[in-house]
Amino acid sequence: MSDHWICARLLRRYKRFLADVVLESGEEVTVHCPNTGAMTGCVEEGATVWLSVSDNPKRKYPMTWEIIERSNGDAICVHSARANAVVEEAITKGVIAELQGFSHCQREVKIASGTRADFVLSEPGRCVVEVKSVTLGLGDGYGAFPDAVSDRARRHVEELIAIAAQGDRAVLVLLAMHTGIERLGPADGIDPRYGDTLRRAIAEGVEVLAYGCEVGPEGVRATAALEFLPQLPAAIIERM
Template sequence: MYWQGELQGGILLRRYKRFLADVVLDSGEEVTVHCPNTGAMTGCDVPGSRVWMSVSANPKRKYSMTWELLETATGANVCIHSALANDLVDEALQAGGISALAAYPNWQREKKLASGSRIDFYAPAAGELPECYVEVKSVTLDCGGGLGAFPDAVSKRASRHIEDLLELRRQGARVVLLFAVLHEGIQRVMPAAHIDPVYTRTLQAAFGTGLEVIAYRAEITLEQMVLTAPLTVEI
């Protein structure tokens, strides 16, 4: 995916109220920008970090700029706009870029289940392939040494999504958890047991009963972002 227009650079002053951040632009102007991330953003909201924002042409927006990227102290690019993970996965699925799922010709987004829940992606059965459900999680938590983890805060919702996938598995479907790693410094992924032990236990149990778990890292530049590299997942 390409960014809409040229990204504007600056230095992060602070993030607050979850959805807001103050930034000093390269021009020297101090502005408040929208922060499109509801998570803890551990390690990704450090004051003094180099950041980049997109600019909306919508005159009705209170804050015209949206924080998209930051550069870590080690020079790695990170996308903090967590909702873009599904857009990246959508592009990769449609292009056959995720090898484990490339045999499915048709993908739908936001598949509604009988329970009322929604799963991020669905592919109907194709030939000998069973129908397939894919839930996507964005990973930006860097634990050091190239290790990334999910989640970055306790998430009952993430555990519930795994339980939804397990129920679909019991009904005969193929179920996949896909970690979209939006941090270029991460080389492998694991559940964050030190943050959410319940999620970790839920994931480990599901993995033992048929849940597939895969991870892909994004290549991130000031022009575009694309999922490219499969990573090892340590369950």
């Protein structure tokens, strides 16, 4: 996954999709930033970053920002779209114990609402899985999702509620692609509607799984289950 990643130093992120970095050669270049969120705590000027390089000649910015290594020792994968591949590998290799025992695993499956589920596991039964990347660290090992108000994320939870009501398993996987996160929950201090919807979902049968990752230039891999808290302590919420 990281065969062609190179090291650089972050100068700045701007216009949501762009960042300027300095390569080890001293050359300053603009790279693609693949995270449209707030990226709170993920941008530290002067920090080491890792970039992937595309050989597609049509790309204006061939390098993509993948990882930042913060000065406090935390490593964060800012490429949120990688979360699905990480979870798929974790399911295949048995890392996510709660999602074992199925004969089939399909990605991007259209469901009744017309949207696409990240995964549908089947035989026996049917299990619909939605994946979210968590990069918001709040200190003391706490993390939260989302890092900005997200009506889209809330709708995904509502879709899982509908799936559970139909009798299928509905699972939300919160993947902490941040090595400083040991426990996590909804970001009520940022998007209280999401937190309320998630707690209602749990009450109505939606399963929430939290997993951590190894993050580094050798790649990003899910490791072990983390503690999920339906509501974070008030003192942690105040940090948002």
